[in-house]
Amino acid sequence: xxxxxxxxxxxxxxxxxxxxxxxxxxxxxxxxxxxxxxxxxxxxxxxxxxxxxxxxxxxxxxxxxxxxxxxxxxxxxxxxxxxxxxxxxxxxxxxxxxxxxxxxxxxxxxxxxxxxxxxxxxxxxxxxxxxxxxxxxxxxxxxxxxxxxxxxxxxxxxxxxxxxxxxxxxxxxxxxxxxxxxxxxxxxxxxxxxxxxxxxxxxxxxxxxxxxxxxxxxxxxxxxxxxxxxxxxxxxxxxxxxxxxxxxxxxxxxxxxxxxxxxxxxxxxxxxxxxxxxxxxxxxxxxxxxxxxxxxxxxxxxxxxxxxxxxxxxxxxxxxxxxxxxxxxxxxxxxxxxxxxxxxxxxxxxxxxxxxxxxxxxxxxxxxxxxxxxxxxxxxxxxxxxxxxxxxxxxxxxxxxxxxxxxxxxxxxxxxxxxxxxxxxxxxxxxxxxxxxxxxxxxxxxxxxxxxxxxxxxxxxxxxxxxxxxxxxxxxxxxxxxxxxxxxxxxxxxxxxxxxxxxxxxxxxxxxxxxxxxxxxxxxxxxxxxxxxxxxxxxxxxxxxxxxxxxxxxxxxxxxxxxxxxxxxxxxxxxxxxxxxxxxxxxxxxxxxxxxxxxxxxxxxxxxxxxxxxxxxxxxxxxxxxxxxxxxxxxxxxxxxxxxxxxxxxxxxxxxxxxxxxxxxxxxxxxxxxxxxxxxxxxxxxxxxxxxxxxxxxxxxxxxxxxxxxxxxxxxxxxxxxxxxxxxxxxxxxxxxxxxxxxxxxxxxxxxxxxxxxxxxxxxxxxxxxxxxxxxxxxxxxxxxxxxxxxxxxxxxxxxxxxxxxxxxxxxxxxxxxxxxxxxxxxxxxxxxxxxxxxxxxxxxxxxxxxxxxxxxxxxxxxxxxxxxxxxxxxxxxxxxx
DNA sequence: TCTATCACG
DNA sequence: ACGTACGTGATAGAG
Numbered sequence: 077x078x079x080x081x082x083x084x085x086x087x088x089x090x091x092x093x094x095x096x097x098x099x100x101x102x103x104x105x106x107x108x109x110x111x112x113x114x115x116x117x118x119x120x121x122x123x124x125x126x127x128x129x130x131x132x133x134x135x136x137x138x139x140x141x142x143x144x145x146x147x148x149x150x151x152x153x154x155x156x157x158x159x160x161x162x163x164x165x166x167x168x169x170x171x172x173x174x175x176x177x178x179x180x181x182x183x184x185x186x187x188x189x190x191x192x193x194x195x196x197x198x199x200x201x202x203x204x205x206x207x208x209x210x211x212x213x214x215x216x217x218x219x220x221x222x223x224x225x226x227x228x229x230x231x232x233x234x235x236x237x238x239x240x241x242x243x244x245x246x247x248x249x250x251x252x253x254x255x256x257x258x259x260x261x262x263x264x265x266x267x268x269x270x271x272x273x274x275x276x277x278x279x280x281x282x283x284x285x286x287x288x289x290x291x292x293x294x295x296x297x298x299x300x301x302x303x304x305x306x307x308x309x310x311x312x313x314x315x316x317x318x319x320x321x322x323x324x325x326x327x328x329x330x331x332x333x334x335x336x337x338x339x340x341x342x343x344x345x346x347x348x349x350x351x352x353x354x355x356x357x358x359x360x361x362x363x364x365x366x367x368x369x370x371x372x373x374x375x376x377x378x379x380x381x382x383x384x385x386x387x388x389x390x391x392x393x394x395x396x397x398x399x400x401x402x403x404x405x406x407x408x409x410x411x412x413x414x415x416x417x418x419x420x421x422x423x424x425x426x427x428x429x430x431x432x433x434x435x436x437x438x439x440x441x442x443x444x445x446x447x448x449x450x451x452x453x454x455x456x457x458x459x460x461x462x463x464x465x466x467x468x469x470x471x472x473x474x475x476x477x478x479x480x481x482x483x484x485x486x487x488x489x490x491x492x493x494x495x496x497x498x499x500x501x502x503x504x505x506x507x508x509x510x511x512x513x514x515x516x517x518x519x520x521x522x523x524x525x526x527x528x529x530x531x532x533x534x535x536x537x538x539x540x541x542x543x544x545x546x547x548x549x550x551x552x553x554x555x556x557x558x559x560x561x562x563x564x565x566x567x568x569x570x571x572x573x574x575x576x577x578x579x580x581x582x583x584x585x586x587x588x589x590x591x592x593x594x595x596x597x598x599x600x601x602x603x604x605x606x607x608x609x610x611x612x613x614x615x616x617x618x619x620x621x622x623x624x625x626x627x628x629x630x631x632x633x634x635x636x637x638x639x640x641x642x643x644x645x646x647x648x649x650x651x652x653x654x655x656x657x658x659x660x661x662x663x664x665x666x667x668x669x670x671x672x673x674x675x676x677x678x679x680x681x682x683x684x685x686x687x688x689x690x691x692x693x694x695x696x697x698x699x700x701x702x703x704x705x706x707x708x709x710x711x712x713x714x715x716x717x718x719x720x721x722x723x724x725x726x727x728x729x730x731x732x733x734x735x736x737x738x739x740x741x742x743x744x745x746x747x748x749x750x751x752x753x754x755x756x757x758x759x760x761x762x763x764x765x766x767x768x769x770x771x772x773x774x775x776x777x778x779x780x781x782x783x784x785x786x787x788x789x790x791x792x793x794x795x796x797x798x799x800x801x802x803x804x805x806x807x808x809x810x811x812x813x814x815x816x817x818x819x820x821x822x823x824x825x826x827x828x829x830x831x832x833x834x835x836x837x838x839x840x841x842x843x844x845x846x847x848x849x850x851x852x853x854x855x856x857x858x859x860x861x862x863x864x865x866x867x868x869x870x871x872x873x874x875x876x877x878x879x880x881x882x883x884x885x886x887x888x889x890x891x892x893x894x895x896x897x898x899x900x901x902x903x904x905x906x907x908x909x910x911x912x913x914x915x916x917x918x919x920x921x922x923x924x925x926x927x928x929x930x931x932x933x934x935x936x937x938x939x940x941x942x943x944x945x946x947x948x949x950x951x952x953x954x955x956x957x958x
Numbered sequence: 959t960c961t962a963t964c965a966c967g
Numbered sequence: 968a969c970g971t972a973c974g975t976g977a978t979a980g981a982g
Binding site for chain 2: 973974975976977978979980981982
């Protein structure tokens with residue numbers, strides 16, 4: 077028995093959109109209408125068990141109805157962008173489910189459905205129309221029923237001839253007459269003014285049709301009604317015509333084109349996964365009898381390689397590309413031990429204990445051959461771990477971790493198991509689960525290790541094409557392949573190189589600071605009249621505010637705030653406060669820097685090898701861990717001395733530091749095209765002085781240091797996504813004063829003002845912002861009804877293109893630097909990056925050439941509408957290279 | 959494990 | 968009226 081289901085795509089999507097909250101998935105795509113639509117669709121497919129399915133959509137804006145009545149659908153609100161952008165998504169879902177969908181220029185979805193319903197009726201096929209629109213009731217016949225959505229989307233009411241009769245006392249065709257008389261405000265069909273559903277029904281019950289009603293105007297009850305009907309005869313007839321659904325739409329397909337075959341869950345799951353349709357995912361996987369959709373419990377067949385049988389696997393190394401995963405004892409690949417590695421092609425999975433890999437000559441050659449393509453998770457860590465085990469490697473053309481990051485840099489979880497969860501219809505136990513964490517950590521061995529590891533490499537092979545496609549779809553391929561991947565290779569070199577630390581110098585400094593701390597401690601105990609743990613904010617708070625009775629200016633969730641900005645305000649009130657501030661400083665220097673750096677210094681080479689994390693910061697910046705070398709003190713002289721222990725690794729070498737001057741404000745000048753700001757940079761002015769002149773309306777000579785300091789804070793504010801409150805906090809002024817500063821700034825730099833407004837608007841429309849090199853950051857909260865979340869997202873929208881473009885620029889310079897140094901035949905090496913600064917070490921005689929090369933490469937990394945300026949300094953220590 | 963604090967750009 | 972500056976990482980204390 078055939079069963080035809082006709083779905084009114086627009087109507088269901090509308091219903092779903094307004095019935096559900098404005099959901100977004102991780103990448104900021106609105107999904108509520110698509111989700112509701114799919115829920116409805118699944119339910120219908122399950123319950124109706126159709127043999128033929130079709131979804132009809134409205135095409136374009138102008139239909140034949142507009143031709144006859146210009147105002148047709150005139151009053152309808154414009155479809156909100158959050159909904160219209162979901163239509164392509166809905167169509168993609170239908171395509172994946174292999175359900176045909178149609179739209180036809182000049183016609184509405186109704187007309188396609190009407191025509192198919194007529195065909196179904198003629199051929200006596202049981203037909204169900206799914207819609208939220210009462211108009212379609214006119215199509216009901218002996219064979220055709222309408223499934224009408226009620227509140228929400230999952231609830232529906234079936235209308236057949238009997239139901240329509242019971243509800244309206246009409247035959248289906250009379251629904252047209254009903255519309256003709258009462259009109260339809262949503263479609264802007266006028267009908268007869270003053271005639272609503274009640275009157276219209278009464279008239280139709282008596283006369284049967286619009287024409288008959290009009291023919292009997294004279295007999296109609298009530299003077300008003302007579303008048304109205306009499307005056308609007310033509311309008312009533314036209315309304316009826318507008319409400320009539322076409323049954324002769326010229327369609328270029330027939331029943332045989334819309335045959336429905338139940339979909340394969342395995343094909344649909346990845347899309348649902350991507351859209352985060354979790355409950356639907358569960359639903360389809362259950363239908364699949366839990367075979368394989370979510371759980372790839374299916375054991376992988378892998379080959380555990382021993383020294384003896386390496387030769388028979390050499391053929392695997394001739395594959396176009398292989399995935400490689402190196403298993404380590406900890407994430408700190410500069411120290412971690414490698415237990416084993418695994419190789420995967422599409423078909424074969426090979427497990428190699430580290431000794432076997434080291435002893436297999438053909439593998440070593442393959443690994444070091446740059447023309448042999450390899451895919452890995454965290455290429456940098458992989459290459460360093462391999463190198464520490466005597467294995468040189470090259471030819472890594474894909475990094476799964478980096479790809480996942482570039483696709484969505486806001487995502488906090490780029491572990492392989494997280495990526496698999498998001499991008500594939502599979503799952504992988506997280507390393508923490510397999511190994512346990514903290515004290516429970518254990519090591520894996522033998523078969524267990526082999527199974528876990530080969531499963532990871534197998535996953536890499538499956539992830540790569542999925543990620544590649546997603547990069548391409550979002551226009552991120554260039555950024556990924558030409559910037560991020562090359563940068564990761566530069567970082568590998570930098571980390572491998574490491575930076576030399578003067579052990580004795582560090583110990584010396586430690587002693588000095590410890591002595592100072594001791595003195596401060598006893599002084600503080602004296603002043604407090606008791607001993608307590610100064611490092612404990614809780615105990616400190618009790619001393620300051622309870623015992624000494626200082627005023628409480630700020631509180632935290634847990635009690636009194638003792639942060640530096642509070643203490644600074646309290647300093648005049650009690651001698652102890654200043655000592656505490658000083659104590660904090662010294663204590664920080666000892667614990668974080670002296671002791672922290674000492675712990676990370678390798679006894680082997682006397683160097684520190686930080687890890688530059690490339691897949692953390694949402695703006696595209698790098699971060700540095702174990703230890704963090706991007707936050708070595710500089711602002712206070714006392715802390716700055718820490719920099720004296722960072723020295724060149726060889727004799728007669730020096731350090732060279734090159735930093736971009738005002739890169740973020742220059743980027744802002746470029747992005748905003750603000751004439752005043754551009755001019756300021758072209759004339760090489762001190763930008764904070766210039767801002768002070770504009771904000772305070774004074775001449776250059778009249779700018780005081782106080783004004784310059786305030787102007788500097790305003791500039792920071794602009795870069796961070798200005799708010800009066802934020803500025804008032806940082807300058808210790810009232811919000812009103814801060815707001816005035818901002819206003820005067822924006823008046824002086826109208827281009828910046830417009831840019832800030834435009835970028836927020838664009839973010840609201842697209843759901844994301846981009847940097848100069850098209851790096852993308854999604855802002856799911858940008859349209860949030862929650863003021864806080866929305867404001868945060870708006871500031872992020874303003875800040876990310878600036879901070880992110882600056883990150884793009886220095887990354888580009890780093891990539892270019894590699895070849896520039898080679899070309900100039902320099903042995904200088906890049907050691908560190910600190911956001912807007914690069915630090916090199918080089919033999920003394922190279923410094924002059926190096927300065928020139930470094931400046932040129934950094935300044936010419938990209939072309940902006942303002943010049944980029946780089947300052948260079950050299951010295952025997954990092955402290956001296958200032 | 960979470961919170962407060964503070965170091966950097 | 969809402970209550971924030973943007974982006975990070977490390978440490979110590981407290982639960």
